[in-house]
Amino acid sequence: MTRITKQRQVVLEVLSTFDSHPTADMVYDKVREKLPRISLGTVYRNLEVLAEEGLIRKLSVGNDRKRFDHDLTDHDHIRCIVCHRIDDVDFSLSTSSENLIEKEGYKILGHTMVFWGKCPDCLKLEQKIK
Amino acid sequence: MTRITKQRQVVLEVLSTFDSHPTADMVYDKVREKLPRISLGTVYRNLEVLAEEGLIRKLSVGNDRKRFDHDLTDHDHIRCIVCHRIDDVDFSLSTSSENLIEKEGYKILGHTMVFWGKCPDCLKLEQKIK
């Protein structure tokens, strides 16, 4: 049985303070403010456990590092190709759309959609430079 | 200017023989059958260059390693959560759907959609075991 440890609590707590989608070591940095002796390995282990338990989401957003999201609602993501920030997008594929590919023989359990483009800030900056 | 080297040619050629979506070292293994002295670094560099030139696609499909796809047509992917194989899916979001999130202030350039579920083979195996 999984136990409720101080470390696990703080990892979960800290993750929910992010409005961005942090990597494991971004979480680690912030957790250490409260638990200075925690190890990076523990943060990795706990993020993994919490994701398995469905308390958080593990994201794969682009070709970089793993990211974590405390927001469990049905939403997708958008990544800025310039500054790499990741924002939430309410737009979400209806479950009925998932049925469209049932024909492949797969049993579809869900999807991950990531839009990519340029974020408002980077667009503004681009205008200034021109 | 980018040059056409033997190594670059073979990497591209070999990639197109895969109907799966190989990782860099899967490509490396197969390229070495033709060019035994090629290095893994060269394969990585060429996959990167080819992706930049738009001759191949770099995929981010799940929380694992980078994968590469020679198929440039507009399609998405589906990953089996059991055996991790990745197949193509014809279903694709219309460009008009991308416009739905213009309101976020982002300039949307594209999207990546990955469905996940269980592939036909793993479903069959599951049935047998039960």
Next chain:
DNA sequence: GTAATTGCAAAAATTTTGCCTCATA
């Protein structure tokens, strides 16, 4: 000729793991 590219090896970056100790249930 010259600048891009290669092979090699070392380094960097990210994530996982072994082991012994500690603490939760």
Next chain:
DNA sequence: TATGAGGCAAAATTTTTGCAATTAC
């Protein structure tokens, strides 16, 4: 008190990079 979890450090994995030699243009 039994066992899951933590801390630490080492290892594993994946990817990038510096450099001298080579090669395409």
